[in-house]
Amino acid sequence: MTDPILRMRGITKTFPGVKALQDVNLSVRRGEIHAICGENGAGKSTLMKVLSGVYPHGSHEGETVFDGEPCRFGGIRDSENAGIVIIHQELALCPQLSIAENIFLGNERASRGLIDWNRTNHEAAGLMRRVGLRESPVTQVADIGVGKQQLVEIAKALSKEVRLLILDEPTAALNDEDSAHLLDLLRGLRHEGITCVIISHKLNEIIAIADSITILRDGRTIDTLDMTGGGVTEDQIISGMVGRDLEHRFPPHEPQIGEEVLRIEDWTVHSPAQPDRKVVSGAHLSLRKGEIVGLAGLMGAGRTELAMSVFGRAYGVNISGRIYKYGEQIEIRTVQDAIRHGLAYATEDRKRYGLNLIEDIRRNVSAAGLGKLGRRGWVNENEEYQVAEGFRKSMNIKAPSVLSVVGKLSGGNQQKVVLSKWIFTDPDVLILDEPTRGIDVGAKYEIYTIINRLADEGKAVLVISSELPELLGVCDRIYTLAAGRVTGELLRRDATQERLMHHMTMGQE
Amino acid sequence: MSSMSPADTSTGSEPRPPARRALSGLSINIRQSGIYIAFALIVVLFSVLTDGALLQPQNISNIIVQNSYILILAIGMILIIIAGHIDLSVGSVVAVTGAIAAVLMVAYGVPWPVALLVTLVAGGLIGAWQGFWIAYFGIPSFIVTLAGMLLFRALTLTVLGNQGIGPFPEAVRTMSNGFTGSYLGNVALGPLGGADLFSLLVCVLAIAGMAATQWRARAARAGYGQDVDPLPVFILKLAGAAALILAVVVQLARFKNLPWVLVLLAFLVLGYSVLANRSVFGRRIYSVGGNLQAAVLSGIKAKSVVFWIFVNMGVLAAMAGVIFAGRLNQAGPTAGGSFELDAIAAAFIGGAAVQGGVGKVVGAITGGLIMGVINNGMSLIGSPSERVMLVKGIVLLAAVAFDVWTKRRAGAATS
Numbered sequence: 010m011t012d013p014i015l016r017m018r019g020i021t022k023t024f025p026g027v028k029a030l031q032d033v034n035l036s037v038r039r040g041e042i043h044a045i046c047g048e049n050g051a052g053k054s055t056l057m058k059v060l061s062g063v064y065p066h067g068s069h070e071g072e073t074v075f076d077g078e079p080c081r082f083g084g085i086r087d088s089e090n091a092g093i094v095i096i097h098q099e100l101a102l103c104p105q106l107s108i109a110e111n112i113f114l115g116n117e118r119a120s121r122g123l124i125d126w127n128r129t130n131h132e133a134a135g136l137m138r139r140v141g142l143r144e145s146p147v148t149q150v151a152d153i154g155v156g157k158q159q160l161v162e163i164a165k166a167l168s169k170e171v172r173l174l175i176l177d178e179p180t181a182a183l184n185d186e187d188s189a190h191l192l193d194l195l196r197g198l199r200h201e202g203i204t205c206v207i208i209s210h211k212l213n214e215i216i217a218i219a220d221s222i223t224i225l226r227d228g229r230t231i232d233t234l235d236m237t238g239g240g241v242t243e244d245q246i247i248s249g250m251v252g253r254d255l256e257h258r259f260p261p262h263e264p265q266i267g268e269e270v271l272r273i274e275d276w277t278v279h280s281p282a283q284p285d286r287k288v289v290s291g292a293h294l295s296l297r298k299g300e301i302v303g304l305a306g307l308m309g310a311g312r313t314e315l316a317m318s319v320f321g322r323a324y325g326v327n328i329s330g331r332i333y334k335y336g337e338q339i340e341i342r343t344v345q346d347a348i349r350h351g352l353a354y355a356t357e358d359r360k361r362y363g364l365n366l367i368e369d370i371r372r373n374v375s376a377a378g379l380g381k382l383g384r385r386g387w388v389n390e391n392e393e394y395q396v397a398e399g400f401r402k403s404m405n406i407k408a409p410s411v412l413s414v415v416g417k418l419s420g421g422n423q424q425k426v427v428l429s430k431w432i433f434t435d436p437d438v439l440i441l442d443e444p445t446r447g448i449d450v451g452a453k454y455e456i457y458t459i460i461n462r463l464a465d466e467g468k469a470v471l472v473i474s475s476e477l478p479e480l481l482g483v484c485d486r487i488y489t490l491a492a493g494r495v496t497g498e499l500l501r502r503d504a505t506q507e508r509l510m511h512h513m514t515m516g517q518e
Numbered sequence: 519m520s521s522m523s524p525a526d527t528s529t530g531s532e533p534r535p536p537a538r539r540a541l542s543g544l545s546i547n548i549r550q551s552g553i554y555i556a557f558a559l560i561v562v563l564f565s566v567l568t569d570g571a572l573l574q575p576q577n578i579s580n581i582i583v584q585n586s587y588i589l590i591l592a593i594g595m596i597l598i599i600i601a602g603h604i605d606l607s608v609g610s611v612v613a614v615t616g617a618i619a620a621v622l623m624v625a626y627g628v629p630w631p632v633a634l635l636v637t638l639v640a641g642g643l644i645g646a647w648q649g650f651w652i653a654y655f656g657i658p659s660f661i662v663t664l665a666g667m668l669l670f671r672a673l674t675l676t677v678l679g680n681q682g683i684g685p686f687p688e689a690v691r692t693m694s695n696g697f698t699g700s701y702l703g704n705v706a707l708g709p710l711g712g713a714d715l716f717s718l719l720v721c722v723l724a725i726a727g728m729a730a731t732q733w734r735a736r737a738a739r740a741g742y743g744q745d746v747d748p749l750p751v752f753i754l755k756l757a758g759a760a761a762l763i764l765a766v767v768v769q770l771a772r773f774k775n776l777p778w779v780l781v782l783l784a785f786l787v788l789g790y791s792v793l794a795n796r797s798v799f800g801r802r803i804y805s806v807g808g809n810l811q812a813a814v815l816s817g818i819k820a821k822s823v824v825f826w827i828f829v830n831m832g833v834l835a836a837m838a839g840v841i842f843a844g845r846l847n848q849a850g851p852t853a854g855g856s857f858e859l860d861a862i863a864a865a866f867i868g869g870a871a872v873q874g875g876v877g878k879v880v881g882a883i884t885g886g887l888i889m890g891v892i893n894n895g896m897s898l899i900g901s902p903s904e905r906v907m908l909v910k911g912i913v914l915l916a917a918v919a920f921d922v923w924t925k926r927r928a929g930a931a932t933s
Binding site for chain 1: 738741744797798799801802808811812814815816818875876
């Protein structure tokens with residue numbers, strides 16, 4: 010057993026009214042990949058902020074020893090000087106600057122106050138080779154994908170001679186290919202002797218890569234598992250995270266499937282950035298009453314683009330194709346048309362596209378169906394309150410009241426607000442784009458229950474998801490999308506992860 | 519937020535301990551009503567500094583009449599700022615609409631109601647012009663209205679040359695500068711002397727209307743099972759507001775009765791408050807300013823919302839333009855200089871957020887009055903204008919800093 014490079018003991022961090030961390034212990038061995046798991050709100054990010062000095066020494070209790078030295082970081086700068094670098098979920102890059110400029114941001118290669126561009130680009134190229142980023146150092150960061158941007162962040166960390174690299178949800182925004190590359194890179198860094206702490210919701214990745222796991226729940230350390238021997242299962246981790254055995258991650262559901270509600274034929278969408286490129290091409294979809302239909306596809310397959318273009322042309326140019334509702338062709342040119350025809354689209358990025366974060370639950374719930382809350386342009390605020398209160402109870406939105414500001418809710422509760430908003434418009438068709446992204450296991454189960462309930466009420470539900478087990482657990486039928494084409498349609502009983510993946514990678518090469 | 523402990527959030531369905539609930543209610547109140555407390559403190563401060571001259575009947579009347587056009591502009595401005603935009607052109611629009619009204623009424627002898635209507639329409643068209651470029655063409659409002667500031671000043675100078683046009687018809691001057699008549703004679707108010715009965719009656723009716731509306735709203739909310747203030751608190755608040763209104767009106771009634779612009783302002787504040795809070799259109803302004811993309815994906819026609827609030831700003835600027843010109847009894851080429859800054863400052867002092875999505879009509883009015891009282895109070899004690907400017911600058915900075923600070927503190931509690 011190697012000695013620990015990092016030992017945090019008895020960390021307690023209190024915010025007004027909330028104990029975010031309570032007597033948390035974390036011990037990371039030198040040169041290992043250490044995963045931290047926990048539901049949203051378990052205290053993972055807070056712990057990492059304590060470690061990296063975002064919450065300076067003195068604002069919390071407990072002691073941190075890094076490499077034998079007690080740490081008293083006053084800020085990020087101190088922790089970086091000690092060799093601890095944190096890469097946040099939301100990448101901190103300047104999109105208008107080049108890769109090389111980003112790598113040396115705040116750490117410029119300069120002599121006498123002037124930047125040495127040759128040295129900057131030369132050293133950047135070296136670091137980029139180390140992380141396997143095949144781009145020119147002078148390429149603008151805005152022009153490369155999220156996966157590559159993540160690599161730029163890691164290269165930036167390497168430039169600071171990092172000894173402990175912390176990654177907060179590094180693969181959340183990545184597709185499978187980029188994720189696999191990133192995990193390989195982490196293994197390579199481990200080989201070079203760099204210790205990694207990784208926070209992730211993706212348990213399969215954690216099992217694949219981690220040498221040990223620390224599980225947090227409700228701000229406390231629950232367990233530290235040694236993974237080197239193998240034998241730890243996803244269910245074991247999940248039960249530690251949620252504090253209960255989650256035998257069934259998906260609620261049982263007996264579908265009552267009726268007539269066809271929506272049919273999309275020959276749907277083609279072009280990219281607004283490159284109008285000659287087809288993002289969706291000749292897609293056919295059919296949704297029936299009471300049915301939960303899945304839409305699987307790798308990142309870039311055109312799932313969101315398909316959904317948003319159908320939803321009142323909210324995405325794309327040169328859109329062609331036909332939409333039928335109950336067998337009759339309809340025209341949907343704007344989002345207003347879509348809502349009028351009983352369509353609803355709950356976005357994959359609820360903070361950017363789904364919610365008004367500075368407003369309360371009440372006003373977010375009513376945002377899309379405001380016309381129903383009164384007459385001739387006036388809102389009946391009492392009715393609005395009652396509607397929101399009704400959703401707070403029926404959707405189990407955990408907040409003191411419907412006057413709570415949405416920005417302060419957890420991801421799961423925010424998602425419930427988004428769903429409430431759309432359910433209030435009384436749609437016939439609900440398109441749910443990544444409905445459980447970034448929310449914890451317990452809340453996921455609740456969302457699945459809501460989806461089932463919607464189907465039971467006779468709505469047609471289209472679920473877009475990157476998590477195949479989720480699609481297999483929830484959907485009655487699954488379409489696969491690859492490079493903008495519908496490549497397969499499988500009933501739940503015929504579908505397996507392998508078969509879906511096979512269809513999702515069709516015609517990729 | 520991700521680090522919020524589930525133990526805290528999961529208490530949703532159970533009632534929170536009463537002590538804590540009362541405490542958090544109080545702190546929210548302090549943040550929301552900070553602006554009104556600040557206003558009260560400023561009034562008290564200047565009353566003391568001026569030995570009560572600030573609250574003399576004539577001076578109260580002066581404060582209202584002298585600031586009426588800024589307050590009218592602030593109403594339009596707060597809506598624009600809530601939507602996440604800005605309008606730098608209102609000062610120039612005040613000038614050009616004043617000039618239009620003057621040309622119509624004075625040079626062409628158009629009957630004043632027709633001329634007024636045409637001027638308001640002209641203001642609306644100016645707003646439509648700017649709204650088009652901002653909403654449908656996608657140019658930032660800062661740029662469009664900066665251009666407008668130059669364009670409409672240029673237009674004013676073209677129309678007026680280098681001189682003012684006046685005098686305005688009697689009716690317009692009365693609207694800007696005049697008072698309600700002494701229709702019912704005076705009543706004696708003991709040591710306060712005589713006061714106009716009509717003004718007092720209007721005031722009592724207004725207070726009665728306010729009380730009835732509040733009472734009905736409270737009953738309706740309670741009927742829907744919402745939290746309402748306990749009865750004593752409710753009555754106390756209502757009585758406080760009534761006493762304040764009554765005090766102001768008594769002072770006015772002792773002077774020259776109610777200024778017509780005050781009557782106009784009262785209707786505008788009432789109307790626009792209801793519009794902002796209770797109309798579908800008003801609520802969409804908040805949605806667009808709070809998160810534009812989410813609003814668009816919720817089926818809100820964001821472009822049309824932005825277009826119409828600029829049209830509205832143009833109409834209100836035209837109204838301010840006529841009142842300002844009527845007050846000076848001439849439309850001048852330099853009219854409205856830096857009015858845009860006063861209106862913007864009023865909105866931000868009144869609690870609007872720089873990022874949009876937050877703000878209240880009453881807040882903007884209070885912000886405008888704070889600046890009005892500072893102006894007036896400092897000139898009463900004989901401060902030089904540079905010191906007035908200095909204090910106003912500090913007040914603006916302090917108001918926004920306070921807002922940012924309370925928000926950060928509220929944010930720190932949960933992140």
